[in-house]
Amino acid sequence: xxxxxxxxxxxxxxxxxxxxxxxxxxxxxxxxxxxxxxxxxxxxxxxxxxxxxxxxxxxxxxxx
Numbered sequence: 001x002x003x004x005x006x007x008x009x010x011x012x013x014x015x016x017x018x019x020x021x022x023x024x025x026x027x028x029x030x031x032x033x034x035x036x037x038x039x040x041x042x043x044x045x046x047x048x049x050x051x052x053x054x055x056x057x058x059x060x061x062x063x064x
Contacts, residue, residue, distance in 0.1 A: 003056065017056065019047050028060050 003026070007014040015026040022043040027035040034057060038044040047053050 015060075017052070019043060019050075019052075021046060026056065026060070032061060034060055 003015045003017045005013060006016045011030050013028045015028065017024040017026060019038075022039055024044065024047055025037040027037070029035070036044060036048070036053075038047070
């Protein structure tokens with residue numbers, strides 16, 4: 001799993017993950033909230049059913 005930090009400021013960190021079907025953008029807000037985005041909803045829907053999605057959520061929320 002390779003996730004790249006592409007931008008950050010005091011409020012949010014933005015990561016990019018290259019999934020098989022396309023790129024997933026992950027927004028980690030200062031509050032701890034995670035938001036995921038993709039060019040197409042179908043890419044995001046498939047990604048949310050993977051173990052990689054679960055692992056990213058655990059790592060970024062420090063629930064390891």
